[in-house]
Amino acid sequence: IAGITQAPTSQILAAGRRMTLRCTQDMRHNAMYWYRQDLGLGLRLIHYSNTAGTTGKGEVPDGYSVSRANTDDFPLTLASAVPSQTSVYFCASSPVGQETQYFGPGTRLLVL
Amino acid sequence: RKEVEQDPGPFNVPEGATVAFNCTYSNSASQSFFWYRQDCRKEPKLLMSVYSSGNEDGRFTAQLNRASQYISLLIRDSKLSDSATYLCVVNTLDSNYQLIWGAGTKLIIKP
Numbered sequence: 001i002a003g004i005t006q007a008p009t010s011q012i013l014a015a016g017r018r019m020t021l022r023c024t025q026d027m028r029h030n031a032m033y034w035y036r037q038d039l040g041l042g043l044r045l046i047h048y049s050n051t052a053g054t055t056g057k058g059e060v061p062d063g064y065s066v067s068r069a070n071t072d073d074f075p076l077t078l079a080s081a082v083p084s085q086t087s088v089y090f091c092a093s094s095p096v097g098q099e100t101q102y103f104g105p106g107t108r109l110l111v112l
Numbered sequence: 113r114k115e116v117e118q119d120p121g122p123f124n125v126p127e128g129a130t131v132a133f134n135c136t137y138s139n140s141a142s143q144s145f146f147w148y149r150q151d152c153r154k155e156p157k158l159l160m161s162v163y164s165s166g167n168e169d170g171r172f173t174a175q176l177n178r179a180s181q182y183i184s185l186l187i188r189d190s191k192l193s194d195s196a197t198y199l200c201v202v203n204t205l206d207s208n209y210q211l212i213w214g215a216g217t218k219l220i221i222k223p
Binding site: 035040041042043044045048058059090099100101103104105106 | 114116120144146154155156157158161199203210211212213214215216
């Protein structure tokens with residue numbers, strides 16, 4: 001059982017380029033989340049999905065979009081990357097009725 | 113003021129010592145509290161939930177003080193493997209069950 005996988009592990013991206021970070025879970029968890037983690041700051045929620053077919057905006061959604069076509073996948077898209085989107089991105093999931101979140105290994109993104 | 117505040121450290125502690133750190137939260141409506149552990153360049157993992165009556169898991173003890181709006185984590189007989197960043201997390205029900213994360217306290221256990 002893999003849990004949550006994220007791809008790519010790391011990426012260097014030119015500003016203005018479009019990029020999709022992939023997240024897949026095999027635990028059949030209903031809820032999924034995308035966070036970014038920056039030095040000196042706590043994890044900040046970008047977008048979330050409480051169940052397949054629904055998404056919501058978190059604390060820092062601008063410049064990002066998500067989709068939830070099925071239970072397992074929750075991709076995060078940067079339509080036109082900017083240097084301030086340089087960060088470590090974590091995908092997480094949680095089962096229905098539980099607050100515990102399980103995280104993927106993260107994607108390190110550098111936007112130049 | 114940040115919603116969840118932690119002393120960033122680092123706390124440099126000799127092996128075998130006891131160490132404690134606190135986390136304060138600003139929203140008195142907060143309902144659930146957690147400590148997560150994050151190793152360097154790894155993902156966060158749940159260490160323990162924090163219950164109103166306080167709870168213990170082996171060498172780790174978590175306590176909640178609602179009146180003063182802080183939670184604490186105590187680590188006894190610290191091990192080298194306890195070196196990590198400890199993240200304080202708060203769930204406020206009026207924010208759509210979203211978790212609010214502290215920036216973390218870095219702990220370094222020295223031999």
